[in-house]
Every structure is written in structure tokens, then in C-alpha cells.
Amino acid sequence: MPEQEPRQRRRKVTLACEPCRERKARCDGVKPLCSTCRRRSLGIEQCVYKVGNARTACSDDYTKALHERIRRLEQVCALHGIDPDALPDAPNEQPVNTQSQAQLDAIVMGTSQGQTLTPLSSAANEGMESSNNSRRVTAMGTTTVEEDIGQSHDTTQSFYGSSSAASFLKEACGTVNPPLSCQTSINPQVATSEPPSLYSGIEKLVLPPRPLADHLKERYFQQVYYLYPLFDKEAFEHAYESLWLPSGQASSPEEYRDLGLGEDATTIAFYSSLNAIFALGCIFSDLSTAAKTTAYEVFFNRSKQNIGLDLLDMNDLSAVQTLLLVALVLQGTPFPERCWNAVGVACRMAQGLGLHTMPKYDAQESRVRQIRRRTWHGCVVLDT
Template identity: 90%
Template sequence: MPEHEPRQRRRKVTLACEPCRERKARCDGVKPLCSTCRRRSLGIEQCVYKVGNARTACSDDYTKALHERIRRLEQACALHGIDPDALPDANNDQPVNPQSQADLDAIVMGTSLTPLSSATNEGMESSSNSRRVTAMGTTTVEEEIGQSHDTTQAFYGSSSAASFLKEAYGTVNPPLSCQTSRNPQVVTLEPSSLFSGIEKLVLPPRPLADHLKERYFQQVYYLYPFFDKEAFEHAYQSLWLPSGQVSSPREYRDLGLGGDATSIAFHSSLNSIFALGCIFSDLSTPAKTTAYEVFFNRAKQNIGLDLLDLNDLSVVQTLLLVALVLQGTPFPDRCWNAVGVACRTAQGLGLHSMPKYDAQESRVWQVRRRTWYGCVVLDTMTLGRPTMITNLSTLAVPGSMDLNAQSAEGIERIRLQFQLESVRLSIILDSILSKVYQPWQCRLLHDEQSCVSHADTACQSMDTFVELQGQLQAFELSVPSFLSWKTPLRTDSISTEVASILAIQRNVLHARCLHR
């Protein structure tokens, strides 16, 4: 008995001709005349195909959406210097490096997944090595692998009540084994990756960016040297390099801004710097206004809880830069609140409690000290309101120095001396604000307030004014000669650039002293 050949299945087509669609007949989609129309002896003018039906439109929309998605992915790759043709093929039998694949996914999706290294896991295995004592007197064990932010720089640690309950629970219910509670394959989601995506990391054209950055460093930076200039410049230059040429020197990692050019703190600070640079740029007035608004809007997009979750030095520096931008806006409360959050974050990092000043201290300690000095200056001089740092240490301010322009290090110290003089003046102004506003007067009991007569208060106020006026006069006489407005020093021995910076600093310091 001969074997029956398998029946050939009808080929499905996406689009049927109009006669077949009306008769609901099977159409094979052959053009110009399908088989059904040929059997019915219909002409070519009757066997027509129309693409306006719902099924085809849906398919076309889906295809267009796929093409649009591919176009966006190619633009994202081009933005970060990635060649799509160099990516491994999905059908390639050769295994893909999981680290590089994760990095590429992180770039495209705007996230950064960092696997825990073996060294980190080994450190977690030993509870004695991971314990530390916070400023609140509690011991902490960093064992939350899924923890979303780094707490190594925290000064106070977590809540004391929470730490006590955690210790008590660990004593009553000890873990069965370290292996069951710790998974070496777990990855942590860094807070810097929690913002919406790469579309926020937008850079202006390179010539404009360089111009605005240079204007900022010429006119603003040495009035508020919150961060390390060299580290910031290195991170800025890396933004314009292909991914394979970007390096991250170890000496920049703990300096705040400049340690990571891909963080939301750096990009928010960079846009704040661009906004401040617009004020002193060579742009026309309409162009200045437009550019200022664009850069400031980009900067404030990343100011939120995700930024605070970073909890490092760059957050304080970013908030201070944003406060500088807000000084020029009709929103004084925003500026005051930004400075307040910066001071509270700095306090959480322990910037207010550092060792006594040492000329040979490390670069990290110098930047941390300058950042805290920035908090002090902005908190006392910005709006003339009660300050947050009244009951906190303002750190010991080193004395004035003589002009020594024989070396690059000496010139840099001369440029940075202005901040020290500003801090000394800020301490006096803080004393004025605290004694005039008396923010802690409400803490006195009612009967204690009644014991103070009006005459005694007036006498104390007069004595206070005389004392504060004497402090201001002593400050004016103690200002170093290259910053003094009473006996200015000739600056023939220094470059024009340094002389211009000193002139700006001298005028600002004089204005601050007058506007007390």
C-alpha cells in the first residue's frame, strides 16, 4: 500500500486581497493575482490588496516601535562611545564576560549594578573586623548585604534605639550559619543609579562648557573652594573621552566631587557650575538668562532623596553649590534650606569634629575641612538668619600667613587664605546673630524670664554691641596685607591672574565686613 504524502499546510499570509476578504475565503497572497481569484476568473483590476486593515496597521505600528527603540539604543551607545558592531552576537557560542555585560546594561539602562567582591565578602564573614563604634556610642555590624548606600563615612551611625534592638535580637536569635545568611552572588543597587536615566546626563557643546567652567574658576571658585579643583578637572575631562580611556586615580576617590564622574552628585554640581559661569560669561543677556535657566533646571532635577542616600562628601559639596545658585534667585527659603541640609549632612559625616589643623595634613582632610568651612560661611553670611552651626564646632582656624609667591604651593595657599579669613569673620557674625536673635531664649522657663528686668537687658545689649564692634575692628587689623583694604600690598611680584583673584577676594571680604 503506497504511503500517503503528508498534506502541505496552507501558508498564512499577513494581507489578503479584497475579494477573498469579502467572501472570507482563503487567500494565498500571490501577486498580482491570487489562486482563488484565478479560479474564479477574476481580473487583475479586481484582485487588489489594501493595507489599511487593522491587522496590518497593528503590525506596522509594532515594527515602527521596534525601529524607534533600536534607534534610541544606538544613540545611547554613541553617547558613551560604544560601537554597536563590536558587541558580541547573541548567537555566538563564545561566552560573554558577565562584568562587561553588566556594565553595558548599566550604561544603557541608567543603572549601576556592582557585584560584591570576594574581599568584601571576607570582611563580612568576620564580625569582629566589621564592628565599629559610632559617635553615639553604639557598635554597628555592616551585614545588610542588600543595603542601598554606603555607611562607612557615617559619623553617628544608625539610630541608637534601632542598634540596641538589633543587638538584642542577634543575642536571642543567633544566626544558624554565616553561609545561609550571606549570598556571595547578591548585588547592590547604588543610590546614584536610582534616577530616571541617561537622558538627564546632558552636556552642552564642548566650547561652551569649557568657557562656562573657566569663568566659574576665575570668578567664583576661590571665593568658595568647597572641592578639590584638580580632582574635579580630571573628572570633567573624562566626560569627553571614550570609555576605554577613562581612568579613576586612587588619590581622587575620597575627595568628594571628582571621585566619580558618573554620579548624580557630579552632574548636578557640574550644571550648577555652568549656571554660575553664565553670570560671568561673554554671552548676551538673553542668552545668559536662557542658559542659566536650562543649567539650573538640570541641576535641581537630581536634588532629592536619591542624592541624600549617597551620604558622602560630594553630597555636601553639591548642596553648597546649589545654594550658591539659589542666592541669585527670588527664593531665599530654598537657599536657606539647601544650606541647612548641607550642614546637617556634613554633621552626619563628622566634618564638624576633625583634628586640629596641621600644615602637613593629608589632602583628604584638607578638602573635608574646606567643605565644612563652606558650610560655616554660607550658614552665617547668606541671609542673616539664625544659624545651624551655633552650637557646633567651627574648627580651629589657622592664623594669617605672609605673602610667599615663590612656589606653586605657596601661590595656592595664598588663593585659599581668603576662605580662612571668611571663616574668622563668620564666627564673629555668628556671635552677632546668636546674641541679637537669641534663638535659644525660648528654652528659658517663664519664671526665669520674669527675673530679667528691662534695664538689665538694655545694659547687656549695649555691652554686647561694644564687644562685637571691638571684635570686628580687631579682625580688620589682622587681615593679611594681600587681602587688606586698609593697607593693600602691591602685587607686582605675582601674576596678573593671581592679582585679579586677590582683588576680587579683597573686595568681597570688605563688603562682607561692611554688611555686618
């Protein structure tokens, strides 16, 4: 019995002619006349190949997208003077040298390694620590001012509603606990854990040269602020000016209290917001294209360094305003999910502070209420 030759597998084609597609017949893709149409005695005018079918269109779009992405990457490399062909292959990702990155930032932005943000005074430091201690976040997510949950709760700092679990627990503890005079003193360090200091890593906070900083800040206020007046401009300007004063000479007027950004210039919220403002100012600056791109990336990276649990632990108006400013920066990046998440966290924190319960607008309302209303309006606008 003669050996049977192995059967050849049918060659798959990405594009079939129209008659074969209509009859759902196998098409070998031969042009100008496929084998099936030849057996059916069809002419060339009937054996037509249309490129616009779903599979081919999808494949073409994907290929075009890849080519477009490669073209954009090559443009970015050319903008920074990088030759992709000259780069060596790196099999393993090397950890980023933070010291080298800081030196690079200093060279790019013209800053010196010694130009850093420092706490304005020891008195301001103590004041911030006491303010931070008065707004601890417990394991339940409620904001407490006292060391013991059985004591009175400050409703001006957080809002959870009368039907919340926090309110129920407060009422229960107030009923069950004996009077305060009969209670034994509790060590605050044992009862609650201290949140991270607002000054952690303060020695790494650097400023650009004053002329560049002023230019970027003014561009932000001219082009962006009046669309999103998230904070009090006068308070922010005062805090900004205090950054350039020697330690101990700056002051925090009482009129700027509870306004969020601008209340104190030595917090991580103010530093992150300031760099976000610099990044937004770069977009409308007079810098060259290359310098604008580099400066934008440097300021944005500095801003997002402190967007983490330390910022969320602050649980105040400045944290909400900072997240909204970072969301404005993220709107111009190819990461829409980051912008969406930043706005979402800002809205949740704003609701925790009760910003959504503001009464109707009153022309004679206080400055603090005005800023709280503006901040909540920013949450609503960016969330839509």
C-alpha cells in the same frame, strides 16, 4: 404713619482729617472742609489731611510693589521677545512636554540630541554599584556597610555618636546575635532593598558645546571657587576632562578616592554640580544679556532635576558638596527659602558624615581630610 426712608449707610473713607482723628470722630472726608469741622466752626487751616497714616501708607506701598512687579515681568518678557498682549488665555495649565523642552534646550545651548553623557566603562559601572551598595541607608537613617546589622559597622562613612540609638542597637545586636558561623545566610535582596541606581536617566544627561563649557567652567574657577573651595579642583578637572573622552578610555586614579566631586564623573551628584557650576559661570560670562539669562535658566533647571531622594541616598561627601553648590546658585534667585533648606540638608548630611568632628588644622594633614574640612567650612559659612 408715613414710611421711613431707608437710612443711608455712612461712607467709609480711607483718610480722615487730623482733628477728627485726634477726637476719634467720624469724618466724611470732604475737602477742603469736612462736615464735622464745619459744625465745630473750624477753619480750612485746621482741617488738614495728612497722607502718611498707616493704612494709606500700607496701601500705597502695596500698590507700588505690584506696579514694580508688573514692570519687572514686562522687562523679562521683552528680554525674551514675548508680547504679553499676544498670548492666548489658557484656562487650564497644560503639562510640560519634556521632549519639547529638551529640544528647546538643545537649540538654545547649541547641543545636539545625540551628545549625551554615558557611563565611562562597564567596570566603572560595577565599581560604582558596589560602592553604592556599601553605603545603604536603613529605615533608621543609619548608614550600614554590611548586610546584617549584627556585623561590624564602618564608622568612617557615618557619624552618630556613642549615645545614639544606632550605636545602642548595634551593641544590643552584637550581644544577642550568635556568632557569624552559626547564622544562616540571608539573601541580601530580601534583607535590604536596593537604592535607586546612580545611572537612572543617564541618557538624558546632556553637555553644552565644549568651548562654551570650558568658558563657563573657567569663569567659575576665576570668580567663585576661591571664595568657596568646596571640592578638590584637580580631581574635578580630571573628571571633567573624562566626560569628553570615548567610553572606556577614562580612568579614576586612586589618589582622587574619597574626595567627593571628581571621584567619578558618571554620578548624578557630579552632573548636578557641573550644571550648577555652569549656571554660576553664566553670571560672569561674556555672553549677551539675553543669552546669559537663557543659559542660566537652562543649566539651573538641569542641575535641580536630580536634587531629590536619589541624591540623598548617596550619603557621601559629593552629595554635600552638590547641595552647597546648588545653594550658591539659589542665592541669586527670589527663593531664599530654597537656599536655606538646601544648606540645612547639606549641614545635616555633613554632620552624619562626621565632618563637624574634624581635629585641629594640621599643615601636614591628608588631602582627604583637607577637603572634608573645606566642605564643613562651606556649610558653616553658608549657614550664617
